Amino acid sequence: xxxxxxxxxxxxxxxxxxxxxxxxxxxxxxxxxxxxxxxxxxxxxxxxxxxxxxxxxxxxxxxxxxxxxxxxxxxxxxxxxxxxxxxxxxxxxxxxxxxxxxxxxxxxxxxxxxxxxxxxxxxxxxxxxxxxxxxxxxxxxxxxxxxxxxxxxxxxxxxxxxxxxxxxxxxxxxxxxxxxxxxxxxxxxxxxxxxxxxxxxxxxxxxxxxxxxxxxxxxxxxxxxxxxxxxxxxxxxxxxxxxxxxxxxxxxxxxxxxxxxxxxxxxxxxxxxxxxxxxxxxxxxxxxxxxxxxxxxxxxxxxxxxxxxxxxxxxxxxxxxxxxxxxxxxxxxxxxxxxxxxxxxxxxxxxxxxxxxxxxxxxxxxxxxxxxxxxxxxxxxxxxxxxxxxxxxxx
Ligand SMILES: Cc1ncc(COP(=O)(O)O)c(C=O)c1O
Numbered sequence: 392x393x394x395x396x397x398x399x400x401x402x403x404x405x406x407x408x409x410x411x412x413x414x415x416x417x418x419x420x421x422x423x424x425x426x427x428x429x430x431x432x433x434x435x436x437x438x439x440x441x442x443x444x445x446x447x448x449x450x451x452x453x454x455x456x457x458x459x460x461x462x463x464x465x466x467x468x469x470x471x472x473x474x475x476x477x478x479x480x481x482x483x484x485x486x487x488x489x490x491x492x493x494x495x496x497x498x499x500x501x502x503x504x505x506x507x508x509x510x511x512x513x514x515x516x517x518x519x520x521x522x523x524x525x526x527x528x529x530x531x532x533x534x535x536x537x538x539x540x541x542x543x544x545x546x547x548x549x550x551x552x553x554x555x556x557x558x559x560x561x562x563x564x565x566x567x568x569x570x571x572x573x574x575x576x577x578x579x580x581x582x583x584x585x586x587x588x589x590x591x592x593x594x595x596x597x598x599x600x601x602x603x604x605x606x607x608x609x610x611x612x613x614x615x616x617x618x619x620x621x622x623x624x625x626x627x628x629x630x631x632x633x634x635x636x637x638x639x640x641x642x643x644x645x646x647x648x649x650x651x652x653x654x655x656x657x658x659x660x661x662x663x664x665x666x667x668x669x670x671x672x673x674x675x676x677x678x679x680x681x682x683x684x685x686x687x688x689x690x691x692x693x694x695x696x697x698x699x700x701x702x703x704x705x706x707x708x709x710x711x712x713x714x715x716x717x718x719x720x721x722x723x724x725x726x727x728x729x730x731x732x733x734x735x736x737x738x739x740x741x742x743x744x745x746x747x748x749x750x751x752x753x754x755x756x757x758x759x760x761x762x763x764x765x766x767x768x769x770x771x772x773x774x775x776x777x778x779x780x781x782x783x784x785x786x
Contacts, residue, residue, distance in 0.1 A: 392665055392677075392680075392681040392684065393684070394684050394685045394687075394688035394689070397665070397681055397682075397684070397685035397768075398664075398665065399685070399769075399771050402664060402768060402769050403769050403771065405425040405426050405427070405660070406423045406424070406425050406426075406769050407425075407426060407429070408423040408424070409423060409769060412736055413736045413737070413738050414736060414737040414738065414770070414773070414774035414777045414778060415738050415767075415769070415770065415774070416737060416738055416739050416764040416765060416766065416770065416774060416778055417738040417739060417740050417763075417765070418586070418606075418765050418766065418767035418769075418770070419555055419556075419583060419606070419715055419740070419744075419763060419765035419767075420740050420744070420763075421605045421606060421611075422586065422605065422606060422607060422608050422767055422769075423608070423769065424608060424609070424610070424653075424657075425608055425657075425660050427656045427659070427660050428608060428609060428610065428653045428656045428657050428660060429653075430656070431652045431653050431655065431656035432610065432649045432650060432652060432653040432656075434652070435452075435456060435648065435649035435652040435653075436649045438452060439452065440452055440453050440456075440648050440649060441453055442645060443457060443646075443648075453648040456648050456649075456651050456652045456655070457477070457646065457648065457651055458472075459651075459652070459655045460475075460477060460651035460652070460654050460655050461473070461475035461477070461638075462655075463654060463655040463657075463658035463659070463671075464477075464602070464604075464614045464616060464654065464658065465616060466658060466662075466670075466671045466672045466675055467585065467590065467602070467607075467658050467661070467675055468581065468585065468590045468591075468592045468600055468602060468616050469590060469591040469592050469593055469594070469672070470592050470593075470600065470616035470617075471616070471617075471618060471619060473619040473637070473638070474616055474617045474618055474619040474621070474622055474637070474638060475614055475615075475616050475638060476488075476614060476615045476616070476617070476622070476638040476641040476642060477612060477613075477614050477638075477642060477646060477651060477654075478612070478613050478614070478615075478641075478642060478643075479611070479612070479613060480603055480605075480611065480612070480613040481508055481580070481582050481601045481602070481603045481613040481615075482508040482512070482613075483613065484601065484613050484614070484615045484641070485508055485509060485512045485578075485580075485601060485615070486512045487627055487628075487641060487643075488512075488578070488599065488615060488625075488627070488641070489512035489513050489515075489516050489547075489578075490512075490516060490627065490628065491625040491626060491627040491628075491641075492516075492546060492547050492576065492578070492625065493513065493516040493517075493518040493546045493547050494516055494517050494518060495517040495518065496518075496544075497516070497518040497519070497544060497545075497546035497547075498518055498519045498520075498521060498542065498544045498545045498546060499513045499514075499516065499518045499519070499520055499521070499545070499546060499547045499548075499549065500520075500521045500522075500523060500537070500540045500541060500545060500547070500548040500549065500550075500570075500575075501513050501514060501520060501521075501522060501523070501549050501550075502522070502523035502524075502525070502532055502549070502550050502551065502561075502748075503522060503523065503524055503525045503748035503749055503751075503752050504523070504525045504530075504532045504550070504551055504554050504557075504559060504561060504748075504749055505549065505550065505551040505554075505580060505746075505748070505749075506551065506554075506555050506580060506582065506583070506744075506745050506746055507745045507746070507747040507748070508580070508582070508745065509549050509550070509551055509578070509580035509601070510549070510747070510748060513547065513549050513578075518546065518547075519544075521540045521541075521545075522540075523536055523537060523540055523550070524536065524752070525559075525749060525752050527752050527753050527754070528708075529707060529708055529709060530554065530557040530559045530706065530707025530708065530709045530712075531559060531561070531709050531710070532550070532559065532561040534561070534562050534565045534566055534569070537566050537569040537570070538569055541569055541570055541572075541573045541575055542573060543573055543574060545570070545573055545574075545575040546575060546576065547575060547576050547577075547578050548566060548567075548569075548570040548575050548576070548577050548578070549578040549580070550563060550566055550577070550578075550579060550580070551579070551580040551583065551584070552579050552580060552581045552583070552584035552585075552590075552595065552597075552600075553581075553583040553584035553587065553712070553713045553715075554583065554707075554709075554712075554715075554746065554749065555582070555583040555715070555744055555745070555746055555763075556706070556715065556717045556744050556746045556749060556750070556761070556763055557706060557707035557709060557712065557715065557717055557749070558583075558707070558709065558712035558713035558714065558715035558716075558717075558765075559707060559709035559711070559712055560584065560709070560711040560712060560713065563577070563579055563595045563596065563597070564594060564595055564596050566596075567595065567596020567597070568596065570596070571596065576598040576599065576621075577595075577596050577597050577598045577599070578597075578598070578599045578601070579592070579595055579596075579597035579599070579600045579601070580601050581597070581600050581601055581602045582601060582602055582603045582606055582613075583606065583713060583715070584713065585602040585603075585606060585607055586606050586607040586608075586682075586767055586768075587682070587683060587686060587713040587714065587767075588679050588680065588682065588683035588713075589675070589676045589679040589680055589683070590602075590679070592616060598617060598618065598621060599615055599616070599617040599621075600615065600616045600617070601613065601614070601615045601616075602614055602615075602616070604653075604654045604657055607657060607661060608657045608660055608661065609653055609654045609656075609657030609658075610647075610650040610653040610654060610657075611650070612647070612650050612651065612653075612654050614654075615641075619637050619638065622637040622638055622640070622641065623637050625640075625641075627640060627641050629641075629643065630643070658671070658675070659671070661675060661678050661679065661682075662674040662675045662678055663678070664678040664681065664682065664768065665677060665678050665681040682768040685768060686713075686714040686766045686767070686768065686770075687714060689714065689766055689770065689771075689772065689775055690714035690716075690766055692772070692775050692779075693714070693716055693764065693766065693775045693778065693779070694716055696775070696778075696779040696782075697716055697718050697779070697782065700782060700783060700786060701786065702720055702721040702722075702785065702786040703718050703719070703720055703721075703782060703786075704718060704719045704720075704721075705717065705718045706718065706719075706753055706755075706761060713765070714765060714766035714767075715763065715764075715765040715766075716763070716764045716765070717761045717762070717763050718761055718762055718764075718782075719755070719761045719762065720762070720782060720785050722785075723785055724741075724759050725741035725742060725759045725760055725761050725762045726741050726742075726759060728741065728762045728782070728785065729741040729762060731781065731784075731785060732762075732778065732781045732782075735777060735780075735781045736777070737774075737777050737778050737781050739762050739763060739764045739778070740762070740763040741759070741760065741761070741762050741763070742759060742760040743756055743760040744760065744763055764778055
């Protein structure tokens with residue numbers, strides 16, 4: 392589908408929050424939620440829910456919701472529904488898995504491109520840590536360095552499928568080849584990447600792929616998807632009384648079942664965003680390709696607009712990136728820029744955005760980071776124009 396054919400008016404109409412007139416360029420920190428997701432959550436609560444595994448209908452409804460949610464998330468990323476671990480967010484799940492995957496005597500490879508949620512859980516395992524460096528000018532994560540970082544002691548290579556501030560999409564598949572040749576596992580942070588285009592975790596070489604539904608129009612739920620056979624080999628901390636089944640072994644406590652129904656609705660919403668045929672997986676691939684083309688087209692306007700303003704410094708120029716811009720404005724702190732834009736009804740984030748290592752590598756962590764303006768599928772040209780006009784006024 393051509394970007395000009397993307398049904399943006401129709402898409403925007405399904406997001407009630409957009410009616411407040413703000414330009415929501417903060418999607419990288421969490422998207423708004425469309426009506427079918429809100430309705431699915433409300434309907435689940437209205438119909439009566441019980442804890443899973445019981446003998447009565449409300450419990451059976453929760454069982455069905457959990458199963459449907461795993462199937463939906465698996466479809467979104469090209470994974471196996473039996474290996475979908477659901478939890479409160481990516482950070483919590485990554486801490487849980489990192490403890491089960493690595494420890495003293497192992498080596499782990501982390502990158503300075505990554506959100507801290509795919510760094511600290513690994514550096515705190517007690518394993519020896521090796522660092523992949525970023526080119527601070529281009530914002531690229533060179534693949535070649537991995538040959539020197541990975542060896543037979545490497546247990547996990549943790550890397551992001553896309554940077555949450557620069558948008559850089561590193562060559563994860565090439566890194567995975569190096570990792571797998573040494574017998575290491577690939578833990579891929581797909582939190583920022585997932586909403587911006589089709590995902591095939593197997594093609595990426597991800598043994599474990601993490602994503603968060605609240606970045607793609609769903610509620611605040613995280614998921615890690617893996618081969619169930621791999622999960623069978625792992626022993627996370629768990630209660631003696633809770634099931635040892637996979638993937639439930641990794642899910643502590645009682646789950647937010649109604650929200651899980653919202654996750655399924657979000658996947659269905661994405662799958663139906665543009666006309667498509669075939670299985671839900673096939674329709675998702677069609678929709679996500681249309682979303683990617685639409686966002687990239689709009690982003691070309693946004694980034695060119697910023698890059699041509701003499702009082703603006705943009706960070707990174709990676710060859711493959713999501714529609715995410717990170718920039719500073721001369722004589723204004725990132726917070727001041729965000730406050731100025733907020734007065735104009737434009738929502739952007741400011742600061743390090745948890746890209747702790749990357750903002751240090753860019754030399755701006757101690758000076759407040761920068762401003763992040765990111766596009767998702769419900770942003771339109773007027774959002775971009777309002778951002779650019781607002782930033783231009785600071786010149
Ligand atoms: C790239 C990336 N990884 C990880 C996270 C953490 O995700 P969660 O909030 O689900 O823990 C975020 C959140 O912004 C992110 O953008």
